[in-house]
Structures are given as C-alpha cells and as structure tokens.
Amino acid sequence: MSEPSDRTYHVDGELVSADAAAVHVEDRGFAYGDAAVETLRAYGGEVFRWSDHAERLASTCEALALDHGLDDAELKRRVDETLAANDLSDAGVRLSITRGRQPGGFGPELPLDPQAEVDPTVVVVVWPAARGGVGSAPAHAGPATLQTTKTRKVSDRAVPADARTHNYLNRILARLELRVTGADEALICGPDGHVAEGAAATLFFADGTGLKTPALDGPVLPGVVREVVIEIADAEGIPVEEGTYTPSDVREADEVFLTNTRWELRPVRTVDGIDVGSDGEGVAGPVTTLVSRLFDRRVEERHYDGERC
Amino acid sequence: MSEPSDRTYHVDGELVSADAAAVHVEDRGFAYGDAAVETLRAYGGEVFRWSDHAERLASTCEALALDHGLDDAELKRRVDETLAANDLSDAGVRLSITRGRQPGGFGPELPLDPQAEVDPTVVVVVWPAARGGVGSAPAHAGPATLQTTKTRKVSDRAVPADARTHNYLNRILARLELRVTGADEALICGPDGHVAEGAAATLFFADGTGLKTPALDGPVLPGVVREVVIEIADAEGIPVEEGTYTPSDVREADEVFLTNTRWELRPVRTVDGIDVGSDGEGVAGPVTTLVSRLFDRRVEERHYDGERC
Numbered sequence: 001m002s003e004p005s006d007r008t009y010h011v012d013g014e015l016v017s018a019d020a021a022a023v024h025v026e027d028r029g030f031a032y033g034d035a036a037v038e039t040l041r042a043y044g045g046e047v048f049r050w051s052d053h054a055e056r057l058a059s060t061c062e063a064l065a066l067d068h069g070l071d072d073a074e075l076k077r078r079v080d081e082t083l084a085a086n087d088l089s090d091a092g093v094r095l096s097i098t099r100g101r102q103p104g105g106f107g108p109e110l111p112l113d114p115q116a117e118v119d120p121t122v123v124v125v126v127w128p129a130a131r132g133g134v135g136s137a138p139a140h141a142g143p144a145t146l147q148t149t150k151t152r153k154v155s156d157r158a159v160p161a162d163a164r165t166h167n168y169l170n171r172i173l174a175r176l177e178l179r180v181t182g183a184d185e186a187l188i189c190g191p192d193g194h195v196a197e198g199a200a201a202t203l204f205f206a207d208g209t210g211l212k213t214p215a216l217d218g219p220v221l222p223g224v225v226r227e228v229v230i231e232i233a234d235a236e237g238i239p240v241e242e243g244t245y246t247p248s249d250v251r252e253a254d255e256v257f258l259t260n261t262r263w264e265l266r267p268v269r270t271v272d273g274i275d276v277g278s279d280g281e282g283v284a285g286p287v288t289t290l291v292s293r294l295f296d297r298r299v300e301e302r303h304y305d306g307e308r309c
Numbered sequence: 310m311s312e313p314s315d316r317t318y319h320v321d322g323e324l325v326s327a328d329a330a331a332v333h334v335e336d337r338g339f340a341y342g343d344a345a346v347e348t349l350r351a352y353g354g355e356v357f358r359w360s361d362h363a364e365r366l367a368s369t370c371e372a373l374a375l376d377h378g379l380d381d382a383e384l385k386r387r388v389d390e391t392l393a394a395n396d397l398s399d400a401g402v403r404l405s406i407t408r409g410r411q412p413g414g415f416g417p418e419l420p421l422d423p424q425a426e427v428d429p430t431v432v433v434v435v436w437p438a439a440r441g442g443v444g445s446a447p448a449h450a451g452p453a454t455l456q457t458t459k460t461r462k463v464s465d466r467a468v469p470a471d472a473r474t475h476n477y478l479n480r481i482l483a484r485l486e487l488r489v490t491g492a493d494e495a496l497i498c499g500p501d502g503h504v505a506e507g508a509a510a511t512l513f514f515a516d517g518t519g520l521k522t523p524a525l526d527g528p529v530l531p532g533v534v535r536e537v538v539i540e541i542a543d544a545e546g547i548p549v550e551e552g553t554y555t556p557s558d559v560r561e562a563d564e565v566f567l568t569n570t571r572w573e574l575r576p577v578r579t580v581d582g583i584d585v586g587s588d589g590e591g592v593a594g595p596v597t598t599l600v601s602r603l604f605d606r607r608v609e610e611r612h613y614d615g616e617r618c
Contacts, residue, residue, distance in 0.1 A: 009334060022331035023339055025318060025432050030332055031403075032477035033342025064478070065485050094340075112477065112509050113484050123334050152466040155500060158479050159463070167476040168341035168421065169373070170467050175422050176374050191464060191500065200421050 008085040010078050010124035015085050018125075027121055029098025033166035034114070036060040037096045040079065041261045043132045043303035045089035048261070050076055052224045053095075056164060061097065063163040068097050068120035075122070082124040090131050092262060096123040096166065132264070133300035134293075134308035143269035143284065144258060146198070147183035148247045149174045153196045153219040161196075161219035171199040185258060187247060187271065190219045195245045201260040202226040205253035206277075206287040210239030212253075218244065225259040225295075232294045238287065251276065255285035257292075265292040317394040319387050319433035324394050327434075336430055338407025342475035343423070345369040346405045349388065350570045352441045352612035354398035357570070359385060361533045362404075365473060370406065372472040377406050377429035384431070391433040399440050401571060405432045405475065441573070442609035443602075443617035452578035452593065453567060455507070456492035457556045458483045462505045462528040470505075470528035480508040494567060496556060496580065499528045504554045510569040511535040514562035515586075515596040519548030521562075527553065534568040534604075541603045547596065560585065564594035566601075574601040 009021040028034035037060075038053045047053070054072040061068060079093055098121040099114055130137055151174040159167065174186035186199040195214055197203055202223040204213045211233050214220045233240045250256060255277030256268035267284035268276055277285035284292065300309050318330040337343035346369075347362045356362070363381040370377060388402055407430040408423055439446055460483040468476065483495035495508040504523055506512055511532040513522045520542050523529045542549045559565060564586030565577035576593035577585055586594035593601065609618050 004335065011334065021334045023334060025320060025330045025332060025405075025434060027339075030336075030339045031475065032481060033475050034478065034481055064482075065488075096334075112480055113487075114481060125334060150466070152464065154463050154467040154479075155461065157459070157461040157500070158467070159482060163478075165478055166340065166342050167478045169343065169472075169474055169476045170463075171421055172341060172343055172423060173373075173468060178422075179374075191466070 004127070007126065008082065009126070010082040010122070012121050012123075015081065021123070021125070023098070023121055023123065024101050026101045027098055028100060028102065028114070029096065029121060029166060031111070033168070034064070035096050035098035035166040036064060036066060037094065037164055037166055039261050040093040040095060041129065041132070042083055042089065042091045042093060043299050045083065046303055047076070047079060047093065048299070048303070049224050049228070052227065056162070056222065056224070057095070057097070060163040060165060063160045064099075064165065065114065066097065066099050066120070067116070067118055068122075069118070070097075070120070070122065078122060078124050082126050086126055088126055088128055090129045092127045092129050094123075094125045097121070098123070098166075132296065133304050134296050136296060138266070140263040140266040141184070143267040144184040145182075146185050146187045146250075146256065146268050146271045147178055147181055148272055149177045149186045149188055151177060151186070151188060153188050153190045155191045156219050162216070162222055164221060174199045187250065189247065193246070194218060195247055195250055196220050198258055201258035201263065201266070203250070204229060204257050204259065205250050206255040206285065207253050210241060211287065212241045212243060212245060212249075214245060215242040223259060225261060225264060228295065228298070229259055229265070229291055232291055232298070236290070236294065238291075247272070253277065255288050257284070257288045264295055316435065317391065318435070319391040319431070321430050321432075324390065330432070330434070332407065332430055332432065333410050335410045336407055337409060337411065337423070338405065338430060338475060340420070342477070343373070344405050344407035344475040345373060345375060346403065346473055346475055348570050349402040349404060350438065350441070351392055351398065351400045351402060352608050354392065355612055356385070356388060356402065357608065357612070358533050358537065361536065365471070365531065365533070366404070366406070369472040369474060372469045373408075373474065374423065375406065375408050375429070376425070376427055377431075378427070379406075379429070379431065387431060387433050391435050395435055397435055397437055399438045401436045401438050403432075403434045406430070407432070407475075440613075441605065442613050443605050445605060447575070449572040449575040450493070452576040453493040454491075455494050455496045455559075455565065455577050455580045456487055456490055457581055458486045458495045458497055460486060460495070460497060462497050462499045464500045465528050471525070471531055473530060483508045496559065498556065502555070503527060504556055504559055505529050507567050510567035510572065510575070512559070513538060513566050513568065514559050515564040515594065516562050519550060520596065521550045521552060521554065521558075523554060524551040532568060534570060534573060537604065537607070538568055538574070538600055541600055541607070545599070545603065547600075556581070562586065564597050566593070566597045573604055
C-alpha cells in the first residue's frame with residue numbers, strides 16, 4: 001500500500017502533493033472543527049452510493065448554516081479527480097467542507113460568529129483499499145469486541161446527531177475508554193441510557209424475530225451502510241425493527257454486527273465480555289453472514305459489472 | 310491595527326509568516342478538532358494569569374489523554390516569542406495543542422483511536438489589542454443583548470465541560486440562533502434547563518443579595534476572568550453565590566454581566582428583550598461598574614506598574 005506521502009490530495013480547488021496538503025490555522029475547520037465531512041468508499045472507480053452521501057452532506061451543511069455554494073456535481077468532480085490523480089479505483093475517501101477563513105482572523109471581531117458570506121475550504125483525502133465485492137477479504141481486522149462506555153452521546157439538543165462534522169471528541173473520548181480493556185469499538189448510549197451507536201459504526205443485532213437497530217429519533221447517525229442493510233433485509237423478507245434498546249438487549253442477542261463505509265459489515269464477537277453470535281473462531285452467525293454476502297453481491301453487480309456473480 | 314497577513318505566528322516549534330501558518334489536513338486538530346486551546350490576554354507584554362491558563366490547559370489535555378510532553382515554561386516561551394516577533398505588548402493570544410498527525414493518515418488503520426505516542430502540533434496566533442488597565446476603553450462593542458437559545462450545552466457525560474477544545478460547534482450553533490433577533494450573545498442552558506453560560510463568556514448577575522454565577526458542577530467552563538471576579542468580590546465583601554439558576558432568575562436580576570479574557574467584564578443591556586441593569590444609554594449598574602473598575606486596577610497594578618493608579 002502506498003504511504004500518504006506518495007499521494008495527491010485535493011485542497012481548496014487544487015490537486016496538491018499530500019505532503020503539502022494543509023489548511024490555514026485561521027480556517028474555521030481547524031480553529032473550531034466548523035466543517036462538514038463524509039467518508040466515502042470507491043469500488044471499481046465509482047463512489048458507493050454517492051447520492052446518499054451528497055444528501056447527508058447537504059443536510060449537515062444546512063444544520064450548520066454552511067452555505068458553501070458548490071453543487072453535488074462539482075464535489076463529485078473533485079473526488080473523482082483525486083481518485084484519478086492517485087490512480088486509485090478501490091479506495092477510501094474523506095471529503096470535508098469547512099467554513100473557511102473569515103476576514104479579521106481572531107482579531108477584534110467576535111470570531112465565533114460565522115459570517116454569512118462563506119469562502120469554503122474543500123479537502124479530499126484518499127487512501128488505497130482492497131477490491132470489494134464477492135469473495136473479497138473482510139475490510140476490518142476480524143470480529144469486534146464491543147464495550148459499553150461511560151461516555152454518552154452528545155444530545156440532539158446540543159449538536160444535531162444527523163450532522164457529520166469535524167467535532168469528533170465525543171467519539172474519541174469513548175474510544176479512549178477502550179484502552180483499559182483493549183476492546184475494538186465502543187457501545188455508546190444516548191443521554192437517556194439507551195443504546196445509540198459505536199464510536200464510528202452503526203449497531204445491528206439479531207434475535208429470533210429479525211434484525212434490530214437503534215431508531216433515528218435517538219442520537220444516531222443515519223449511516224449509508226445502515227440504509228443498505230435495511231434495504232437488503234427488506235428484499236430478503238428479514239424483519240427489521242428500528243427501536244429503543246438497552247445494552248442488555250444487545251448482550252443477550254443471538255448475533256451482533258457493526259456497519260460503516262470502511263468496515264462494510266463487521267461481526268461482533270463479544271459485548272462487555274459476553275459472547276454474542278460469532279463462534280470461538282470468530283465466524284459470524286447466519287444472519288450476519290447472509291446480509292454480508294448480499295452486500296458484497298450488490299457491490300459486485302453495481303461496481304464490477306457482476307464479474308464474480 | 311495590523312492585518313493578520315502582516316503578522317508572525319508560531320506553528321510546530323517555528324515562527325512563520327501568518328500567511329504561511331498552516332497545519333496538515335491529516336493533523337488530528339483539523340480532522341477531528343482533537344486539540345486543547347486557551348485564549349490569553351497580554352497586558353504590557355505579560356500574559357494575564359498565565360498559571361491559571363496553564364493549569365486549565367493541563368487539565369484539558371488530561372481529559373483528552375493528550376500527553377504532549379511540553380512543560381509550561383516551554384509553552385510560555387513560544388507565546389512570548391510570538392508576542393515579541395510581532396512587537397506586541399497588548400494583545401490577544403490563542404494557544405492550541407493538537408494531537409498532531411499520526412502514522413498512516415486515514416489509511417487502513419482506524420483513524421479515530423488516538424495513538425499513545427503523540428507528536429503534538431503547537432500553534433500560537435496573536436492579534437493586537439488596546440492597552441488595558443485604569444481608564445482603558447471597553448474591550449467590547451458596548452453592553453450586550455442576551456438571548457436564551459434552544460441549543461443546550463453538551464452534557465458533561467458526553468464531553469467534560471471543563472475541557473477547552475477545538476470542538477466549538479455547540480457554541481457556534483447557539484450563536485447562529487442569534488441571527489434572527491440580532492442579539493450579541495447566547496444564554497445557553499444545560500441539559501436540565503438551568504442556565505450554564507454564554508457561547509463564549511461566563512454569566513454573572515446581581516440582585517439585592519450580591520453576585521450570582523452558575524456553579525462549576527453544571528456544564529460550565531471554569532473561566533479565568535470568572536475566578537478573578539470572584540476574588541475581587543471576596544476582597545470587597547460582596548457575597549458571591551455559585552448556584553443553579555433558571556433563565557427567569559437572570560431576566561429578573563438587577564444587573565447582568567458577562568466575562569471572558571477578551572471582553573474582560575461586559576455589561577448586559579437586555580435578556581430575551583427584557584431590560585436588565587444598565588440604563589437606556591447602556592451605562593452599567595453599580596456592581597458591574599465597581600467590579601469592572603477593580604478589575605482594571607488589578608491589571609494596572611500588575612501589568613503597568615500601577616502607572617495610572
């Protein structure tokens with residue numbers, strides 16, 4: 001795999017060597033984390049579910065009143081241009097739009113107040129990924145161990161949960177708690193103690209009745225892979241319940257898995273030290289395996305012309 | 310006043326022209342707002358209450374498990390060097406320490422997990438300010454209008470309130486609500502509906518019995534000027550109560566003022582459209598005026614050798 005220093009990124013409208021990819025210290029993206037972000041996956045040269053990501057990005061920008069003035073096609077053009085410049089067809093992509101640098105820096109003006117006139121900074125960072133689709137190797141380090149954290153999610157009344165921004169500290173603090181036990185991912189509850197999501201993943205679990213996942217009226221990010229999994233389950237006639245659950249519901253499940261753009265589906269081996277689903281060798285349970293295969297098949301059909309189907 | 314572009318900032322151990330002051334897009338300070346920050350005020354060439362700021366910075370870094378390995382003296386040296394390079398003795402200063410760039414960028418590793426080994430990025434930005442002390446002009450645009458926001462503070466269980474970080478979106482969202490009414494500052498309540506603080510300031514109010522300010526067991530930043538105001542009130546025999554208050558307690562107060570390093574003390578003219586304290590010409594009430602004068606006197610004595618005392 002190439003090192004970051006061999007790569008080319010896209011910053012503020014220009015392709016630049018990754019080593020030189022920088023933003024000004026007065027850019028609000030640096031100063032305040034005042035930026036919208038999407039993590040994308042390209043398979044076979046095409047971004048997976050671009051329009052879903054573009055829609056969520058637009059909704060984040062609306063929540064932040066960040067009127068960047070760029071249309072979806074222009075954003076996609078910059079992503080595609082960056083992939084091409086790196087000769088990458090299977091890749092991870094991080095697309096950020098900051099509110100840019102505003103006149104006066106931190107000077108006598110009140111710096112916190114965003115000015116309505118925005119000269120945004122758009123940043124595209126890419127990294128190589130393996131081929132996806134049918135028969136692909138897992139895009140994660142094996143079944144995860146999950147641990148419920150003391151850190152709770154930020155309430156929707158403080159920062160809207162469906163905004164995907166550069167304010168990651170809540171998630172980072174949850175991950176830091178894992179240092180003690182060595183777990184892979186946090187199981188973070190909302191302010192009311194119900195299960196919300198992982199630090200960087202959506203939670204699904206299965207019991208005898210079907211699939212369950214925390215509903216979006218809680219502090220839960222509307223994940224793109226979450227949506228795809230629900231579509232797949234619907235198509236297979238697997239009932240999906242979006243509801244309100246406790247950590248003990250998850251610990252008692254037959255199977256648990258996580259989803260995000262990077263991992264796709266990642267089976268969970270233990271929750272708070274309790275075995276769930278995947279067996280001692282970390283083999284995923286039947287529902288996880290089925291949905292995971294159907295996910296790969298969709299990717300194969302849509303991004304590799306169904307070559308291996 | 311000089312424009313930012315005339316200035317010199319301090320980035321990652323070096324003095325650089327402000328125009329060239331940048332951080333890498335993979336720096337965690339940019340990518341995640343994963344950084345500790347302090348806003349400082351220099352009067353007559355010396356940072357006001359440096360040790361209080363250094364202590365709070367250390368406590369932020371502890372909350373973030375950000376072990377940067379730099380001692381207070383080295384951080385102060387960089388601040389002083391930046392002030393000297395700009396020939397500034399009266400100035401505002403923003404000192405940030407990020408967790409830096411970690412190996413692998415956003416590559417196959419999980420980027421959210423901070424690695425224990427940290428190569429921090431230290432950024433010092435400065436801007437000119439007026440002379441402080443006795444007889445100085447107000448360091449703000451006149452008495453503030455305050456407005457209670459729908460945006461609530463981030464709960465202490467999500468991100469500790471005493472950590473001063475680059476995750477500013479909660480405060481920015483509160484300020485964005487003010488666009489409708491044109492108010493100057495947000496009055497933000499905690500998750501339980503009690504008054505916490507402004508978007509960028511500590512709240513004080515006075516009634517017949519003395520000064521009141523939200524207690525630090527709520528989601529309240531332990532402001533340095535807040536502490537100085539309490540010291541001044543103690544020395545003057547003005548009772549100070551740190552407690553739990555509702556927005557209506559503030560609206561019914563005789564006087565209300567805000568404090569922060571930049572504004573020092575800023576009187577409040579209205580809260581949610583209701584007159585409080587300062588008269589029609591925006592003249593501050595007696596307690597605000599007294600504490601404000603005593604604040605100026607402290608600055609005069611300690612930073613300008615009491616020249617105007």
